[in-house]
Amino acid sequence: MPRLTFLSILLFITVTTFAQQTILLYKKKNKTIQQYWPGATISFQLNDKEWRKGELVKVKSDSIYVRPFIVNYSLWGTDTSRFNEEGYSFSDLYAMPKRGVLIHYTNGHYEIQRDAGHQHFYWIKSGFIFRLGAAMYTAAHIINGLIRHNLSLQESAKPLGIAAAVYTGGEILHESYKVTRRLKGKYHFEILKL
Numbered sequence: 001m002p003r004l005t006f007l008s009i010l011l012f013i014t015v016t017t018f019a020q021q022t023i024l025l026y027k028k029k030n031k032t033i034q035q036y037w038p039g040a041t042i043s044f045q046l047n048d049k050e051w052r053k054g055e056l057v058k059v060k061s062d063s064i065y066v067r068p069f070i071v072n073y074s075l076w077g078t079d080t081s082r083f084n085e086e087g088y089s090f091s092d093l094y095a096m097p098k099r100g101v102l103i104h105y106t107n108g109h110y111e112i113q114r115d116a117g118h119q120h121f122y123w124i125k126s127g128f129i130f131r132l133g134a135a136m137y138t139a140a141h142i143i144n145g146l147i148r149h150n151l152s153l154q155e156s157a158k159p160l161g162i163a164a165a166v167y168t169g170g171e172i173l174h175e176s177y178k179v180t181r182r183l184k185g186k187y188h189f190e191i192l193k194l
Helices: 002-017 128-148 153-176
Strands: 022-028 031-036 041-046 051-059 063-074 077-082 086-089 093-097 102-106 109-113 180-182 187-193
Touching (some): 022 051, 051 102, 051 109
Antiparallel strands (some): 041 093, 063 077, 093 180
């Protein structure tokens, strides 16, 4: 009998000590893209296009509470600075970064980290390589034509036409490449209570 009483008390304590946990689900239509729970790191863009990053503290039915932090890297290790908790309504949130896009603190604000290979093939996907290559090729062609004194429209039409096409392709890639997903329509948040 004491064993049954002990197990009953233990079961009662276990059931009552577990608090209800709320999970924030970031979804595309009905498919879950990412799950955030209290203690997880979350990054998002506000309506004024400012980025925020921090530890998710609390999730409510219409808002989230985040504790921003900054990680400073040095030769001696890392140093994390944490700030006061901030609350944001879901209507304040504008966009979420795509998978693999890192947000870091630099120059007094949070921004997208475009270096160190965190965005795979960023220089190609954004069209930067194509635009840079076309501009360098055009400059080299003009300089060589001036040095050789044979810069004519007939000889330059084909090479400069190709350079213009490559540059235009780079511009099209630049305009179509997005690192964020707008929180509207098919991308949205849902709350799951456990």
